[in-house]
Amino acid sequence: MPSHSLSNPDPGSDLRPGPAPAASVAPVASVAPAAPAAAAEWAAGPAAEPAGGGRVLVVAGTHGNEINAPWLLDHWRRQPERWQCGGLALELVIGNPAARAAGRRYLDRDLNRSFDPARLAAAADRCVEVERARQLLARHGPSGCEPCLVALDLHSTTAAMGNSLVVYGRRPADLALAAAVQAQLGLPVYLHEADARETGYLVERWPCGLVIEVGPVPQSLLQPAIVTQTRIAVETVLLCLTAAASGRLRLPPRLVVHRHLGSLDLPRQGDGSAAALLHPQRQGRDWQPLQPGQPLFVDAEGRSQPYVPPAGLEGRTVWPVFVNEAAYGEKGIALSLTARELWECPSLWGEALARLAVRLLPAGS
Ligand SMILES: [Zn+2]
Numbered sequence: 001m002p003s004h005s006l007s008n009p010d011p012g013s014d015l016r017p018g019p020a021p022a023a024s025v026a027p028v029a030s031v032a033p034a035a036p037a038a039a040a041e042w043a044a045g046p047a048a049e050p051a052g053g054g055r056v057l058v059v060a061g062t063h064g065n066e067i068n069a070p071w072l073l074d075h076w077r078r079q080p081e082r083w084q085c086g087g088l089a090l091e092l093v094i095g096n097p098a099a100r101a102a103g104r105r106y107l108d109r110d111l112n113r114s115f116d117p118a119r120l121a122a123a124a125d126r127c128v129e130v131e132r133a134r135q136l137l138a139r140h141g142p143s144g145c146e147p148c149l150v151a152l153d154l155h156s157t158t159a160a161m162g163n164s165l166v167v168y169g170r171r172p173a174d175l176a177l178a179a180a181v182q183a184q185l186g187l188p189v190y191l192h193e194a195d196a197r198e199t200g201y202l203v204e205r206w207p208c209g210l211v212i213e214v215g216p217v218p219q220s221l222l223q224p225a226i227v228t229q230t231r232i233a234v235e236t237v238l239l240c241l242t243a244a245a246s247g248r249l250r251l252p253p254r255l256v257v258h259r260h261l262g263s264l265d266l267p268r269q270g271d272g273s274a275a276a277l278l279h280p281q282r283q284g285r286d287w288q289p290l291q292p293g294q295p296l297f298v299d300a301e302g303r304s305q306p307y308v309p310p311a312g313l314e315g316r317t318v319w320p321v322f323v324n325e326a327a328y329g330e331k332g333i334a335l336s337l338t339a340r341e342l343w344e345c346p347s348l349w350g351e352a353l354a355r356l357a358v359r360l361l362p363a364g365s
Helices: 037-042 068-078 098-102 115-120 128-140 174-185 223-246 326-331 346-358
Strands: 053-061 088-095 148-156 162-168 190-192 209-216 252-265 276-278 295-299 305-307 317-320 335-344
Touching: 037 162, 053 068, 053 128, 053 223, 053 335, 068 088, 068 148, 068 223, 098 128, 115 190, 148 223, 148 346, 162 174, 174 209, 174 223, 174 252, 174 346, 209 326, 223 346, 252 346
Parallel strands: 053 088, 053 148, 148 209, 162 190, 190 252
Antiparallel strands: 162 209, 252 335, 276 295, 295 305, 317 335
């Protein structure tokens, strides 16, 4: 039986066989490609960042049909004194208000894939979400008129991800913040990197940023447990930032990372329709190991199709995430595969976060 093909256009970059023992994996500073010169103004850069008085941007509703976090933000705005924000100055923003009004994920294109510097710099691109991305950066970007240094982007998912964090690339401040929150709440961390097919995430344009991803919840449905989990994660991130700003944050010795390897689509027929569905034994089992030969798909006759590792992953256990996420069908993603790794937290992570967080204190303090 042929192996499942991995929808990662550059498998050589992150499917190296036989990675180093987990505890000795050495994170590098960054894997983000250099921004083209013409797009430099859209890239987060230290030169134009404020010396003090920086804010934390909290974005909900980047996807218009993920309605729990926007509901939370609406209430937060009305009664800010009820929230624990550690004294930080916040900007509470609805990411895609037009899509929220329409009850859709997006109108023209996915806003959370619209923050590529090159796309933002392409003046001819006037679609709703690219314009919105430019607007958010002009106002709340690190060199915007109301500058923010940290971005928290709040999402929900139809997948059983629980309360989790997504980090894009290996920026030390992001990893420090994720490690600090994991130490407090035990949240799983998904490291998304080296996937040229999925780029342009919002948080990448701020000097530090995390996605908080909570599920399972259907699209356009409010559920108190999702709201509560979102609130706990946001408040914990803010308290960790406050501790970092005051020099009180102590990182745990290690961070458990689920490192992105690539994504698998459903088996398809010639006309593009699904030839098989996700196997019921795999539904709802995000963060749980998948071994070669275990049932992964099932066809209309009820025949199971086992997981056959893609090239480069032969014989390896993987940990799926975003399993059967409803919004990813159009992207050709039935699930993403990760490697579960234990990383040391080097002191430079904490130092990077502290240098950034201290600029969240009021100017002149
Ligand atoms: Zn989302």
